Amino acid sequence: MSDVIQLLPDHVANQIAAGEVVQRPASVVKELMENAIDAEAQTIKLIVKDAGKTLIQVIDDGNGMSPTDARLSFERHATSKIRSAEDLFQLHTKGFRGEALASIAAIAHVELKTKQIGDEVGTALVIEGSEISSQEVVVTPKGTSVSVKNLFFNIPARRNFLKSNSVELRHIIDEFHRVAMAHPGLSFSMYHNGSESFNLPVSNYRQRIVNIFGSKTNEKLVPVTEETEVVNISGFVGKPEFAKKTRGEQYFFVNHRFIKSPYLNHAIGAAFEGLLKQGTHPSYFLYLEVDPQTIDINIHPTKTEIKFDDEHTIYALLRSAVKHSLGQFNIAPVLDFDQDENLQTPYHLRNKPASAPGIEVDRNFNPFREETASRPKQQSSRFSKPAPQQWESLYVGLESKSSESSDNFSEVHFESDPETTSMFDDTQENLNNQSTYQLHNKYIVSPIKSGMLVIDQHRAHQRILYEDYLKNITIKEAVTQQLLFPLTMHFSKQEIAMISQLKEDLEAAGFIFDEVKNETVSVSGVPVGVSESEVSIILEALLRDVENDVPDTHFSAVDLLAKSIAKSLAIKTGQHLQKDEQEHLVNKLFACKEPNVSPTNKPTFITMSVDELDKKFI
Incomplete structure (x- = not known):
């Protein structure tokens, strides 16, 4: 019987790997922008046409690559980030698997222009479906420019699964926001179909959030800061009154990398317990710094999920830090017994001396003695009540007035609604016609x-x-x-x-x-x-x-x-x-x-x- 197990050709293996790495145009944007950050770029420009289906271009002013590195970067498992297995536990960079560029080149037309600092000329590569069609020397600015055109041109089935331009553009903007918020010290800009969508200058964390989500966001933010041996927490949470019914503005960053963590999200919800309306979710932009050896970021193909060594401790610290910030800035209700006594006195009585109240007592009062006419008249006061036997005097004269007035209204007729007979004599039939x-x-x-x-x-x-x-x-x-x-x-x-x-x-x-x-x-x-x-x-x-x-x-x-x-x-x-x-x-x-x-x-x-x-x- 002949052998049935065979090695896959490289172009087939690349297309299979692309299925994990490149799910939609936003995946390409994420990989290219993270590569630019790893190249120590200070300015990153993203250019998109037709929501990334026609063109995705990322231009940076980073270190650039030599002609050999430029060609090797498109080989599978070729990377500059790790040298040995131990390096996987000390990662300080974004991409490290060496699959991104090879997978992208397998399903798109890629043009690469790069030049190292100090070189007079750079290198230009053109790759179509994993095949290098040309490599030549060009004049180009320092840094790297990667253009990805006609995504999924050789896999029509995958291209048909892409959503409309508005959907894909929204995903691209989400990835752009995540990378830009994680690195406020870098300058980012984005252009879609020739018009500028975002221009984010170098700033701090708060300014970067405001530049992305609008100036009104500034008044909604409450700072959160906590430094411990396990984790350093910084960032902002939104005030409870600005909570939304969606989970859109919720961002966790661990070591400048965006992550998704339902477990840590629950910690934020626990800190806001009792402060939110039912069905609403708080906004937060939180940055966590931990020892790279205590996390595993290689458990998910897109590296958006990570594993902590001690999740319970981070959960408790995060909940405590957020709760402390809400109380510190008077967002959460607190009990305060050290109040200024002057605040308890009305302004018009603040300098007025206190006067002793006067007390009047009737020493002859006997509740068991019957009221007599000979009883001395009590001293009248504004709280005195008329004697019980005098209640008839209140109605003196009313009888004559009422009789006089009744003569004027002796012929008053009251208007009443016309009487109508029921359409149904049977009460059960009437009940059935009561419709709702x-x-x-x-x-x-x-x-x-x-x-x-x-x-x-x-x-x-x-x-x-x-x-x-x-x-x-x-x-x-x-x-x-x-x-x-x-x-x-x-x-x-x-x-x-x-x-x-x-x-x-x-x-x-x-x-x-x-x-x-x-x-x-x-x-x-x-x-x-x-x-x-x-x-x-x-x-x-x-x-x-x-x-x-x-x-x-x-x-x-x-x-x-x-x-x-x-x-x-x-x-x-x-x-x-x-x-x-x-x-x-x-x-x-x-x-x-x-x-x-x-x-x-x-x-x-x-x-x-x-x-x-x-x-x-x-």
């Missing part, structure tokens, strides 16, 4: 011929609003109500970009925008039925839905917009409805095209027949 009942302020119960109908009021109202807004946005006939004063809201640059994309559809839904620029959104008109206080809630919920489920090429942005607005404005569970409101909701629901399900494909009502009820009593 509200149960626990959550469900609407309505009797039907075969049994009863139980409607979820929140989902039912979502379906009604969804179809109304979908119709208004589609035919652009929404009715707008003008605000007396324009409403100004602040968002980050990334959120402003998303609002700009949705602006046309929002205007079709009834919103009127005065301006959408920089970090400010000004709204002067809202759809009818939307209150001014709900505008920010609607826009934040819309941005959250867009981030979690960005409309793809086969998915309508209008549909997502209608769903998001309907979910924000729908009647909430726990809201009491009057009889006419209940009946109106039921009638509107069954006038919809698809009354059976909510916009998220969940049932809006269930039916229970009399037979099913009878079985419950067997």
Whole structure:
């Protein structure tokens, strides 16, 4: 029998490795930017076209490479970061496996230009599908420029799995933020389709966060600092009142490397216990420095998950540090018994001497003695009450006045509602026609011929609003109500970009925008039925839905917009409805095209027949 095990060809092995390293254009951005940081670059520029599908270019002013190193960098397991297995436990660099450039070159067209400091000329390489097509000497600035074009050009199936440009661009921006926040001492800039998206100068941690997420972020940050033998903690957490319903602004950095850790995230949640509304999550930007020997960063292909030697200690220290900061800056409630006594005295009484209160006592008072006319009259005071036998005097003269006034109104007729007879004489028939009942302020119960109908009021109202807004946005006939004063809201640059994309559809839904620029959104008109206080809630919920489920090429942005607005404005569970409101909701629901399900494909009502009820009593 012939041998069946064979070695894979290099180009096949490279494409298999690329499946782990390069999942989407954002993966290429991460690898190239981390290589630039390892090359000791001070300025890093990211250029993206068509969300990275056409071009991803990273330009840095780092150390550069020699012609030999430039060619070797695209070989598998070729790296300058480690020399022996022991070096894996003393890692101070980003990439160390030697797979990134080889994997990228296997599935894209790569152009590399690099020059070392002190050299007069540099090297240019062109690689297509792991094959080096040309290598020549060029004049280029110091540092390295890597251009990745036509990602997945030789793997059409992988290219078809990429999402729409807006989705892929969001992932690229996320990776850009993570690398930029981990290294505030470096200058970063990003360009998409020729326009500048971010320009981040050299700064400290707080300024870098504000430059990325907007100037309004500065007032939301509470500093956190803790130094121990196990870990040094620094960074910021957001104030509880600015907590969001998404986990977007949550960042952990360990030794200047972004990580994801549900365990440490739970420590932050424990520190905020009792300070957050239900369903909201705090923002945090925390930097941890630990001994490289106490962590393992090689447990995940993307190196975003690491293993700590002593997770429990770091958990306790992190929770304690955040809790201490919240209390130190008067964010969390504290008990303070050392108060200034002067604060307890009103200002107009501060310099006034205290006067002894006067006490008046009736020594002849006997509660068991009957009141007599001969009893001496008590000294009147403002607290004295009329004697019990004098209560008749209060009504003297009222009898005559009432008799006089009654003559003037002797012919007063009271208007009463016209009496109507019941349409149904039978009380049971009348009971059956009482159409709806509200149960626990959550469900609407309505009797039907075969049994009863139980409607979820929140989902039912979502379906009604969804179809109304979908119709208004589609035919652009929404009715707008003008605000007396324009409403100004602040968002980050990334959120402003998303609002700009949705602006046309929002205007079709009834919103009127005065301006959408920089970090400010000004709204002067809202759809009818939307209150001014709900505008920010609607826009934040819309941005959250867009981030979690960005409309793809086969998915309508209008549909997502209608769903998001309907979910924000729908009647909430726990809201009491009057009889006419209940009946109106039921009638509107069954006038919809698809009354059976909510916009998220969940049932809006269930039916229970009399037979099913009878079985419950067997």
